[in-house]
Amino acid sequence: xxxxxxxxxxxxxxxxxxxxxxxxxxxxxxxxxxxxxxxxxxxxxxxxxxxxxxxxxxxxxxxxxxxxxxxxxxxxxxxxxxxxxxxxxxxxxxxxxxxxxxxxxxxxxxxxxxxxxxxxxxxxxxxxxxxxxxxxxxxxxxxxxxxxxxxxxxxxxxxxxxxxxxxxxxxxxxxxxxxxxxxxxxxxxxxxxxxxxxxxxxxxxxxxxxxxxxxxxxxxxxxxxxxxxxxxxxxxxxxxxxxxxxxxxxxxxxxxxxxxxxxxxxxxxxxxxxxxxxxxxxxxxxxxxxxxxxxxxxxxxxxxxxxx
Amino acid sequence: xxxxxxxxxxxxxxxxxxxxxxxxxxxxxxxxxxxxxxxxxxxxxxxxxxxxxxxxxxxxxxxxxxxxxxxxxxxxxxxxxxxxxxxxxxxxxxxxxxxxxxxxxxxxxxxxxxxxxxxxxxxxxxxxxxxxxxxxxxxxxxxxxxxxxxxxxxxxxxxxxxxxxxxxxxxxxxxxxxxxxxxxxxxxxxxxxxxxxxxxxxxxxxxxxxxxxxxxxxxxxxxxxxxxxxxxxxxxxxxxxxxxxxxxxxxxxxxxxxxxxxxxxxxxxxxxxxxxxxxxxxxxxx
Numbered sequence: 001x002x003x004x005x006x007x008x009x010x011x012x013x014x015x016x017x018x019x020x021x022x023x024x025x026x027x028x029x030x031x032x033x034x035x036x037x038x039x040x041x042x043x044x045x046x047x048x049x050x051x052x053x054x055x056x057x058x059x060x061x062x063x064x065x066x067x068x069x070x071x072x073x074x075x076x077x078x079x080x081x082x083x084x085x086x087x088x089x090x091x092x093x094x095x096x097x098x099x100x101x102x103x104x105x106x107x108x109x110x111x112x113x114x115x116x117x118x119x120x121x122x123x124x125x126x127x128x129x130x131x132x133x134x135x136x137x138x139x140x141x142x143x144x145x146x147x148x149x150x151x152x153x154x155x156x157x158x159x160x161x162x163x164x165x166x167x168x169x170x171x172x173x174x175x176x177x178x179x180x181x182x183x184x185x186x187x188x189x190x191x192x193x194x195x196x197x198x199x200x201x202x203x204x205x206x207x208x209x210x211x212x213x214x215x216x217x218x219x220x221x222x223x224x225x226x227x228x229x230x231x232x233x234x235x236x237x238x239x240x241x242x243x244x245x246x247x248x249x250x251x252x253x254x255x256x257x258x259x260x261x262x263x264x265x266x267x268x269x270x271x272x273x274x275x276x277x278x279x280x281x282x283x284x285x286x287x288x289x290x291x292x293x294x295x296x297x298x299x300x301x302x303x304x305x306x307x308x
Numbered sequence: 309x310x311x312x313x314x315x316x317x318x319x320x321x322x323x324x325x326x327x328x329x330x331x332x333x334x335x336x337x338x339x340x341x342x343x344x345x346x347x348x349x350x351x352x353x354x355x356x357x358x359x360x361x362x363x364x365x366x367x368x369x370x371x372x373x374x375x376x377x378x379x380x381x382x383x384x385x386x387x388x389x390x391x392x393x394x395x396x397x398x399x400x401x402x403x404x405x406x407x408x409x410x411x412x413x414x415x416x417x418x419x420x421x422x423x424x425x426x427x428x429x430x431x432x433x434x435x436x437x438x439x440x441x442x443x444x445x446x447x448x449x450x451x452x453x454x455x456x457x458x459x460x461x462x463x464x465x466x467x468x469x470x471x472x473x474x475x476x477x478x479x480x481x482x483x484x485x486x487x488x489x490x491x492x493x494x495x496x497x498x499x500x501x502x503x504x505x506x507x508x509x510x511x512x513x514x515x516x517x518x519x520x521x522x523x524x525x526x527x528x529x530x531x532x533x534x535x536x537x538x539x540x541x542x543x544x545x546x547x548x549x550x551x552x553x554x555x556x557x558x559x560x561x562x563x564x565x566x567x568x569x570x571x572x573x574x575x576x577x578x579x580x581x582x583x584x585x586x587x588x589x590x591x592x593x594x
Binding site for chain 2: 021023024031033038039055108114121127128131132136138139145147183210244269279282285286293
């Protein structure tokens with residue numbers, strides 16, 4: 001063995017670890033096929049894709065930006081973009097706050113069995129599928145048999161088509177999401193709160209601070225970093241407005257307010273077979289998402305660095 | 309203490325909200341259960357479902373299980389959940405273990421190779437075309453293979469393995485153990501909590517998944533449970549548009565909802581601890 005030379009030693013080192021590389025191989029192949037080949041497949045945005053010719057042999061679009069132009073000039077461009085951003089933003093604003101409050105309440109709870117039980121129960125909806133939650137929503141919101149509408153009509157009001165009306169659709173989306181992830185979202189804040197130095201609370205108590213003041217002056221500053229970090233990361237993912245949920249909940253009546261980029265890509269691509277156009281829109285979304293995530297990570301690092 | 313009284317008020321306030329949160333989390337499910345168990349005659353008599361039924365009937369369950377689609381879809385889902393989780397765990401472990409070894413040459417490159425896929429992906433249509441060209445459309449494997457590895461879980465497991473003491477590997481090597489043996493006999497037994505957490509995440513994911521089936525499977529014989537439940541729910545949603553959903557349909561739908569979530573709800577109390585622990589582990593690592 002040429003163990004004298006530098007390259008030789010390197011090779012010998014790799015040979016020693018051959019078992020590790022062998023282990024890694026199937027996973028790398030999987031990543032290549034299911035992650036990298038689709039990235040390559042994105043070129044059909046620039047081609048007139050058709051089934052018979054496949055990705056490689058389909059003719060190039062003329063001009064190459066044909067599908068981008070088609071997308072940017074179409075009326076659904078602004079509709080999709082604003083629906084995606086608005087739904088994401090609502091979920092961000094109305095979703096984060098309740099979880100933070102819940103985490104603080106868990107921390108303030110002095111009866112440990114109560115705390116444990118409420119935690120167990122409030123994490124549970126997170127593990128239900130959106131289909132199941134859709135079913136539960138029907139039980140409550142259906143126009144004919146829903147519990148809430150029965151209460152409304154019993155009180156003398158007219159029933160409201162929560163699931164099928166453009167006015168209510170986003171509210172339904174946001175509130176079901178809050179219901180699903182309220183407790184689960186609190187976990188990370190609770191972890192951050194339990195990492196706060198207990199002597200800070202002692203000192204505050206000695207100074208005569210009330211419980212509310214302690215929350216304000218100790219707990220909240222103690223988890224400020226985590227809140228900032230999560231906020232930034234969520235902004236990085238703002239182009240994902242919750243595809244599965246919307247896919248399950250929506251119907252043609254509410255496309256106007258509920259159709260996001262992902263759902264539209266599915267319908268246009270796989271139901272109407274416009275592969276190239278759908279891929280273009282998907283690419284547009286990925287590109288913006290990519291920039292946002294990179295930016296978010298940069299910001300998180302900078303903020304984190306200056307605070308910690 | 310001077311603050312004694314206001315403290316009690318504060319505590320009362322905290323407990324009240326927490327109890328409200330608990331009720332809010334569990335009440336919808338209880339109501340769905342009671343809808344599914346309420347006999348038709350009682351609904352007619354009372355003009356709608358009640359929160360606590362005075363008598364019980366399993367008619368709705370009998371009727372949905374009389375539909376062969378439900379049983380068949382359960383088989384598909386159980387198969388995908390069991391086989392899928394095994395495949396997931398196997399691949400995730402053998403990806404995470406080498407990556408956790410700091411002296412692996414090219415480690416940074418391999419890590420980058422997999423992490424980049426979290427930042428950028430080809431999207432729905434190109435992935436569909438790959439699955440199609442592999443001939444996986446309309447097979448149960450389309451529900452397992454394209455999602456065989458979740459990068460996030462690889463990273464969770466990798467950081468767990470990294471925390472094992474380096475001496476462990478040294479001494480095992482001195483005793484003549486090969487890598488596969490080290491992984492199987494030393495690393496994995498020490499990593500039960502992390503493997504459990506990741507495995508349970510995968511499991512719940514498989515049980516709940518429907519979108520990959522919507523994408524890749526048109527043959528209704530191969531539809532998993534969630535898709536069948538969705539069809540049952542949509543059926544009435546379309547009749548809802550004509551405002552004539554009948555009470556037995558509503559009860560049957562809720563029976564389907566319960567059937568589709570029961571396994572999760574049944575195992576949930578046992579797995580909850582692990583989930584939380586695993587999540588906190590990941591959270592603190594940040």
